[in-house]
Amino acid sequence: MVQEPKPGCRLKECFAMVQINMGAREITVKVVYYGPALSGKTTNLQQLHKMIHADARGTMVTLDTTDDRTLYFDFLPIEFGTNSGFSIKIKLFTVPGQVMHKSTRKVVLAGADAIAFICDSQNSSSSANAYSWRDMEANLKSNGIDFKQIPMVVQFNKRDLPDVKSLAEIRESWKDIPAFPAIANRGEGVIETFRELLRRLYTCLDARHHFDQKFGVSQEDFLKGVLSNFA
Numbered sequence: 001m002v003q004e005p006k007p008g009c010r011l012k013e014c015f016a017m018v019q020i021n022m023g024a025r026e027i028t029v030k031v032v033y034y035g036p037a038l039s040g041k042t043t044n045l046q047q048l049h050k051m052i053h054a055d056a057r058g059t060m061v062t063l064d065t066t067d068d069r070t071l072y073f074d075f076l077p078i079e080f081g082t083n084s085g086f087s088i089k090i091k092l093f094t095v096p097g098q099v100m101h102k103s104t105r106k107v108v109l110a111g112a113d114a115i116a117f118i119c120d121s122q123n124s125s126s127s128a129n130a131y132s133w134r135d136m137e138a139n140l141k142s143n144g145i146d147f148k149q150i151p152m153v154v155q156f157n158k159r160d161l162p163d164v165k166s167l168a169e170i171r172e173s174w175k176d177i178p179a180f181p182a183i184a185n186r187g188e189g190v191i192e193t194f195r196e197l198l199r200r201l202y203t204c205l206d207a208r209h210h211f212d213q214k215f216g217v218s219q220e221d222f223l224k225g226v227l228s229n230f231a
Contacts, residue, residue: 035118036128040157041094056229080225084216121164151200
């Protein structure tokens with residue numbers, strides 16, 4: 001039996017690919033939703049798109065196959081200003097979960113600053129979750145990103161379906177990375193997952209780039225700047 005991975009310790013040292021344009025006073029970060037096919041990655045972005053105020057969000061681009069699975073990626077840009085005059089853009093992407101699209105996943109993952117790994121909670125999906133996790137680790141390495149350092153959270157979606165892993169088992173297995181239960185198609189657990197990922201992302205950015213000191217962007221400013229735009 002293939003066991004789902006038990007992650008090790010994270011954030012020993014921050015790794016971030018953030019783009020900082022001092023001339024334009026613009027900071028851009030990239031967040032990727034990763035996971036097996038049909039785990040709910042696209043649904044998470046669709047729910048975020050519904051919740052965020054129209055003036056803070058860009059157009060959501062979705063490319064689907066005929067069987068309704070995401071073929072390439074979803075892209076949802078979110079933008080907000082800070083008291084220091086910087087504009088911060090968060091670009092959200094998903095990857096295609098099907099095994100055949102490994103090369104596309106690698107391309108989409110390039111330059112990622114943080115990852116939300118979306119699992120299917122059903123016991124029957126354990127092998128698919130484990131394969132996707134190993135695939136993500138390999139693609140991060142291929143892109144020169146340290147798997148042990150990139151900010152990450154895990155979401156166990158589809159909690160409304162039968163034969164799901166117990167929350168106690170999930171929390172025991174994922175002690176070192178925050179794991180959130182969710183029913184993404186109802187919007188449950190979507191914001192909670194996103195908020196914690198942003199918090200961990202800011203910790204990483206501040207450690208590497210001294211966001212508060214250099215740009216006048218505190219963790220409170222960062223989180224409020226994003227989350228205040230949600231209904």
